[in-house]
Amino acid sequence: MKRRNFIRKTAVSLASLAGVVAVVSYLRQFFPRLAGGKRRIPLGDTAHFPVDTYTFLEEHNLFVYRDYEGVKAVSAVCTHLGCILEKSTDGFECPCHGSCYNDQGEVLSGPAPRDLSWYRVSRAADGKVVIDPGTIVSAGDKFLTS
Ligand code: FES
Incomplete structure (x- = not known):
């Protein structure tokens, strides 16, 4: 040759x-179900999550937010190329190419092409509070604990 x-x-x-x-x-x-394990994630006692704080669950690549009303969960995977986001003072930022999101997961600056996904949090049949990464909800949806 x-x-x-x-x-x-x-x-x-x-x-x-x-x-x-x-x-x-x-x-x-x-096809979010192909993007990673989509088994329901048990949260345990939601009272263990600090109030008004985003807690990073490293093994699931998501943040859990808790306030006095309840809890909600947002993906920590950047919608650009999938890097894991870091919490910033007023939202999330990507260490790879600099995308920024507000605390509602909305893109503030790219190259991220779309907002972050929020996952359904609910009580399973066995009574445990779980996150369902296969079910996308709006940023305002919250599992009420009070
Ligand atoms: S992977 Fe996050 S901005 Fe590129």
């Missing part, structure tokens, strides 16, 4: 691979 052909085939292969990765990353946002 001549050097020029080798370089051309390598470039085409790398461009194709990059295209496939980009398409899969883009499509993941439409």
